Amino acid sequence: MRILLVEDDAETARYVIRGLREAGHVVDHAADGTQGLFLATTGGHDVLVVDRMVPGLDGLSLVRALRAARVAAPVLFLTARAGVGDRVEGLEAGGDDYLVKPFAFAELLARINALARRPPPREEVTxxxxxxxxxxxxxxxxxxxxxxxxxxxxxxxxxxxxxxxxxxxxxxxxxxxxxxxxxxxxxxxxxxxxxxxxxxxxxxxxxxxxxxxxxxxxxxxxxxx
The missing domain is CATH 1.10.10.10 (Winged helix-like DNA-binding domain superfamily/Winged helix DNA-binding domain)
Structure with a gap:
């Protein structure tokens, strides 16, 4: 599976990348939202893991832009913003799942695998x-x-x-x-x-x-x- 991680915290990024690669996945990393948007629209990723609070282009804006561009890859928000309103906001922006920091890597991996198993959405007929x-x-x-x-x-x-x-x-x-x-x-x-x-x-x-x-x-x- 090819995964894009959009995360600006270097320690968190190293931890997630190491774990995903050990699980056999290919991981691309962007340290800001602008780079994340570029990679997400050109990389053909199976799942995106996005921190809401990244520089350049925040996570919500990034996902909204991807959905507007018809990028259908499932998105897991990985963020310290834990409020119910924050979760709702993330899902309404186009996210598919929401995991709050601090997190257990086993749960992160399970959620990524669950998203990857979802059938791709049918293209809307216009x-x-x-x-x-x-x-x-x-x-x-x-x-x-x-x-x-x-x-x-x-x-x-x-x-x-x-x-x-x-x-x-x-x-x-x-x-x-x-x-x-x-x-x-x-x-x-x-x-x-x-x-x-x-x-x-x-x-x-x-x-x-x-x-x-x-x-x-x-x-x-x-x-x-």
Whole structure:
């Protein structure tokens, strides 16, 4: 395992590095946050061990910058700041675990190993597509063949649900629960009405329909006709 230690106290750094290397791990060390940020974004580490109070760039700012840069390696804060508020602040900044100094090396090693066993987080999907239809979930925009399509909030949610299940048949009940949060049948044509409006915006004027009615089952969005 390759581990990055961001720690400015020389004695603590020597102790941790020696122990981790004896356990068979490869360890890189940064004595300040700025160097730590550089190494963390270029080194391909499996786990980061970060002191909150390091010069140059403090540990919280370092981890926030890493998460903003989509560095997903798990982070263990190793710090003398022991308050509940400090722990919460560290976890909310993007940390995965928090160990307070003074510490037992056996516990540090166990926590590092536990973090390394976690499955990597799934990459968040921000764009959904079906054929030439594209939905950008960040910008909240929909285009088809480069043409902007303006949708009402409920229409956007309905299209998003269909796109997240592209190629699959979704039933009326699924749409009522997933789009309207109805866990009962309202005995109205709300689904059919919104599907009709959505078709008028997404399919009208284009050569091929994307939204299909599956008789007796529900609806499906697919680009293969």
């Amino acid at each position: 764009v959904l597509r079906a054929g030439d239809l594209e939905m950008d979930l960040i910008r909240r925009t929909v285009t088809r063949a480069g043409r902007r399509i303006e949708l009402q909030p409920r229409e956007f949610r309905l299209l998003e649900y269909l796109l997240r299940h592209a190629g699959q048949v979704v039933t009326r009940t699924m749409l009522l629960e997933g789009v309207w949060d109805f866990h009962f049948d309202p005995k109205t044509s709300v689904v059919e009405t919104h599907i009709s409006r959505l078709r008028a915006k997404v399919d009208k004027g284009f050569d091929r329909e994307l939204i299909h009615t599956v008789r007796g089952a529900g609806y499906a969005i697919r680009a293969d006709g």
